[in-house]
Amino acid sequence: MSLKHQAKVLLREVYARALFHTGLWAVVDRCMPRRLTILAGHCVAPGASLVPGHLPADMQITEARLERILSWFQARFRLVTVGDGWRVLRSGEAERSLVALSMDDGYRDNARVMLPLLQRLGAPATVYLESRPLDERRVNWSHKYFWLCARVDFEDLARRYGAATRDPRASAAIAAALAKSSEDARYHVKRALKYDVDTEDRDRVIDGLFAEEGGDERGLCEELYMDWDEARALQAAGVELGGHTVNHVILSRCDGATAQREIEGGAARLRAELGCATPSFAYPWGRRWDFDAQSSALVQHSGFESAVTMHAGVNTPSTRPTELKRLAIADDAKLHLLATEACGGFELLRRVGINLSE
Ligand SMILES: [Zn+2]
Structure with a gap:
């Protein structure tokens, strides 16, 4: 980390803690224009510790931490769903700043762990569902890859992948990644599998390795993803x-x-199973380069009023409805940083020319 970056992280911490602990955040919140903050997570682990070997740590938040975050915001802001929040923000009738909790993909713990928590608090949320796992009890390649990474030595896995692939780009990416330190190698291999290789070849190779290790796709899907009955139970709540x-x-x-x-x-699958249209959409992966003008146009054409990304930040009425920003939350989420974003604290600094946002 460069010295300049370290200084920025330190200033961020000091500023956010000062606003949070002195209560000045509330003054900033009242002075700044109304906004919608959308928190973005994936899995909720029961109790106070993550589930090892389940999904990567950056895709999990513990029930205890989520409860702390939601309770804090619920007492001070207005908790909403993404669809409602966007409508209220656009109407100009938001009497308080809005905060929405969103969870991506449709993991089973959203129904089994998060729903009871939401009911206990009386808090709303939005869950974005990938339809194939619910329909066919099959999972996308990344879950088989995470499953393999949790069980097989990484270098061994990368070498076996290299031996099985027929895609020269994959061979080159793996050879380059293995030349780096192990943490960097993990990051580079995953990134290459996501963006740089032939996807058919990738899916074939991963399916082969998953089968060699005795993987059971249906069982993995049952462990990870909710079913339509659970989706309807969420909707009913x-x-x-x-x-x-x-x-x-x-x-x-x-x-x-x-x-x-x-x-x-x-x-169409959501409409058929839930009996109503859904107002909001989340781009898979959600980074700036994971969607484009064509996908945004299709999202609007499909009847969605808003689409959320993984660009970090908060939303104002002038944010593009197909590019709503979110703040990722995993178990290392810091309430003082989330609160400073949500009250407009970082935006206030940007207005005077200081950018402390990530
Ligand atoms: Zn997703």
Whole structure:
């Protein structure tokens, strides 16, 4: 980490802690224009510790931490679903700043762990569902990859992948990654599998390795993803459900017909199973380069009023409805930083020319 970056992180901490602990955040909140802060997570681990070997740590938040975050915001802001929050913000009738909790993909713990928590607190949330795991009890490649990483020595796994692939780009990416330190190698291999390799070859190789290790796709899906009955139970309890495509594809890498099938197909399955249209959509992966103008247009054409990304930040009425920002929350989420974002504290600094945001 460069000295400049270290200084920025330190200033961020000092500023956010000062606002949070002195209560000045409330003054800032009243002075700044109304805004919608959307928190973004994946899995909720029961109790106070993460579930090892389940999903990567950055995709889990413990029930205890989530409860602390939600309780704090619930007492001071207005908790909303993404769809309602966006409507209220746009109408100009938000009497307080708005905070929405969103969870991506449709993991089973959202129904088994998060729902009881939401009910206990009386808090709303939005859950974005990838439809194929619910329909076919099959999982996208990344889950088989995470499953393998949790069981097989990483270098061994990378070498076996290299031996099985017929894609020269994959061979080159793995050889380059293995030349780096092990943590960097993990990051580079995952990134290469996501963006740089032939996806058919990747899926074939991962399926092969998953089978060699005795993986059971249906069992893994049952462990990870909710079913439609659980989705309906969430809906009945007031949780908003939203679209997240059929297969969790990178929409910017799809041709028009595929992107349309993914977005509209997922929306149609939600409508059929839930009996109503869903107002909000989340781009799979959600980084700036994971979607494009074509996917945004298709999202609007499919009837979604808003689409959320993984760009960090908060939303104002002038934010583009197809590019709503979110703040990722995992178990290392810091309440003072989230609160400083949500009260407009970092935006206030930006207005005077200081950018302390990540
Ligand atoms: Zn997702």
